[in-house]
Amino acid sequence: MKLRNLTIALLSFLAISLQAQTYNEYELSFDNAVHHEANIKIKFSNLENKVLEVRMSRSSPGRYAVHEFAKNVYNVKATDGNGKALPITRENPYQWNVAGHNGTVNFEYTLYANRAGGTYSGIDESHAHLNMPATLAWARGLDQRPVKVKFNVREDRNWKVATQLKDLGNNTFYAPNTYYLMDSPTEIADLYFRERNVDGQTIRLALHKDGTTDVEVDAYFEETMGIVMQQKAVFGELATYDFGQYTFLSCYMPNASGDGMEHRNSTYVVSGLPVERPLGSTSMGTMSHEFFHNWNVERIRPKSLEPFSFEDANMSGELWFAEGFTSYYTALMQARSGSISTDQYVNGLGGSVGYVMTAPGRNYHNPIEMSYQAPFVDAATSIDPTNLSNIFISYYTYGSVLGLALDMSLRTMDNGKNLDDYMKYVWQKHGKTEIPYTVRDLQARMAEYAGESFANEFFGKYILDSQMPDYASLFKKMGVTYTNRAEGRASIGGNIRKQRDGWQLTGNATVGSPIYKAGVESEDVILSLAGTVLTDDSNINEIIAAHKPGDTIEIKYRKIWGEEKTSKLTLEEAQAWSTAMDANADAKAKARRDAWLRKR
Structure with missing residues (x-):
């Protein structure tokens, strides 16, 4: 199923009356909502004389892993147009x-x-919170048909419907095809609404939160709009929303799980916020991240995600850009809008940079290959242990620090370029035109924007390979300090905590660390460290702090099968990288920093 013929579908919608088309028709009822159930009816008509294949999705837009939504479907029945019961067979679980x-x-x-x-x-x-691939079945071969969806809302609960689907009235909505239906999350609840016209289009907030006030909602909407306008400034314009409206579907309820998910003309922003917590205590980071996606990933689209498969995992090598560069802009947009202070923003950079610089994962994968891992890590589930802590760095974090490095590199060039203008250029070439891109396309656009030599070096070293930019030099030129707060402090290269069986590592031993070289793993029980027998009252930090980097100490431990071992361990310097505004920066660095962080 795919979306790219949406414009044609919309023109067809305007030109052809509803009565003249064959629709897939859905009806949802929530009489047993108290027990988390919905009754769902679908009418498929004008069918060919062959077996109808009805499926539940196994993946969802914005996710890359497989999710088995069919497991929550039961009481399945089928009848023909005369009400006659029809036989159903199961070819596979979905x-x-x-x-x-x-x-x-x-x-x-x-x-x-x-x-x-x-x-x-x-x-x-309290609500019907619907991600459509987890909710609605669909039929193979009928995915290009238009769709009507009727929601029988709980009027006794004052439910209202918020969605990116086109409103036809009477709680009935339209989608031009099945892809658009699947890409249209819907919140049905007692909602607060706010909206604002921006350049002839509507930005709308639909908020579900008990125990809030109109004053809180107004403030929340204003903070959201501040971020919207700063992101618009990056790309030079809003995207064209298919029905003239973009909707933030915000659900802050104790019965929700924290998440955010981008869609073409809307986003879900969800958090399990207790009723007594004020709305103003929520972070705007998710709002910022997901709205940036309506340019970068929804329209500036990786070719590897087209067409999106609802039947299998979706693998892409471009997530370092689609998710990672979006992550870079997430907090930057908050800083420019005033949602967080510029000091808060700058102070938050060092941890991510330090993590990527020191993580062993870069020895195994470059950013493209890290992106390939998404089907295994993107809310995917498994019960067997993995070595991901050693071989994987999140493409969100990895891409974010590369976006930061690219922005700083461009801003320190003599011609004063910047990542904002590159993103705007990519938007014009690939997003506004909806021409999906490859990594080579991104490199070509960089060559056109900043020169072939610069593009070849950046992509050659940091995207196609896993080298790291010189962050210390770049930060200095941008008026930011970059220091190791743990300088001179010894470390075993891992965290030891008192567990049920004794003192153990909290995760896999980090490749190359002192404790890894000593042969200790997460299931081993550490008996003594530096000659000190470990008891319930032991203070590991004090034991290590009595030594310097480079000192060699003894570690005794017991393997899971009972064998006791003794190894030598050479301590390394601890790593705790931090960033801050440089009060002693020169005039050029301060000017670059101001141009980078100031409100547009």
Whole structure:
């Protein structure tokens, strides 16, 4: 299923009356919401004389891993246009085959939904929080048909519907095709609404939170709009929203799970906020991140994600840019809008840079290959232990610090370029035109913007390879200090905590660390360190602090099968990198810093 013929579909919608088209028609009811159930009916009509294949999705827009949504579907029934029961067979766990119909199939099932987030759905008497791939079945071969969806809302709960679907009235909504339907999360609850016209389009907030006030909602919306306008300044314009409206679907309820998920003309921003917590205590970071995505990933689209598969995992080598560069702009947009202070922003950079600089994962994968790991890490689940802490660095973090380095590198060039203008250029070439890109396209656009030599060096060293920029030099030129707060302090290269079985590492031993070289792993019980027998009252930090980097100490430990071992361990210098505004920066550095952080 894919979305790229949306413009044609919209023109068709305007030119052809509703009655003249064959629609896939959905109806959702929530009478048993108290037990997290919805009743869902779908009418497929004007069918060919062959088996109808009805499926639940296994993946969801904005996610890259497989999620088995079919496990929450039951009480499945099918009838023909005359109400005659039809036989259903299961070809696989995700599909129901319906045969013997007369051109119409009425497909009905119960959905259980009890995880309100960006990926799954949650239904109770406070709301129906619907991510459509986790909610709605669809039929193979009918995905280009237009769709109508009727929500039978709980009027006793004052429910209202918020979605990016086109409103047809009477709680009935339209999608031009199945992809757009699947990409349209919907919040149905007693909602607060705010909206503002920006350049002829509507930016709308639909907020679900009990125990809040109009004053809080107004302040929250103003803070959101501050971020919206700063992001608009980066790209020079808003994207064109397909029905003239972009909707923030915000759900801050104790029965929600924290998440954020981008969609073409809307985003879900979800947090399990206690009712008594004020709305103003929420972070705007998720709002910033997800709104930036309506340019970068929704329209500036990796070719590897087209067409998006709802039946399998979706792998992309461009997530360091799609997710990582978006992560770079997340907090920067907050700083420019005043949602956080510039000091807060700068102070937050050092930890991420230091982590990527020192993590062993770069010895295994470059940013493209890190992006390939998304199906294994993007809210994916497994029960077997992995070595991801050693071989993987999140493409969010990795891409973010590369975006930072690229921005600083451009800003310190003699011609005063910057990442904002590069993003704007990519928007004009690939986003506004909706021409999907590859890594080579991004490199070509950089060559056109900043010169072939610069583009080849940056992509050659940091994207196609896993070298690291000289952050210390770049920060200095931008009026920012970059220091190791743990300088001179010894470290074993891992965290030891008192566990059920004794003193153990809190995770896998980090490749190359002193404790890794000593042969200790996470399941081992450490018996003594530097000659001190460990007891319940031991203070590991004090034991290590009595030594200097370069000192060799003894470590005794017991393997899981009972064998006791003794090894030598040479302490290294601890790493705790931090950044801050440089009060002693020269005039050029201060000017660059101001141009970087100031409000647009």
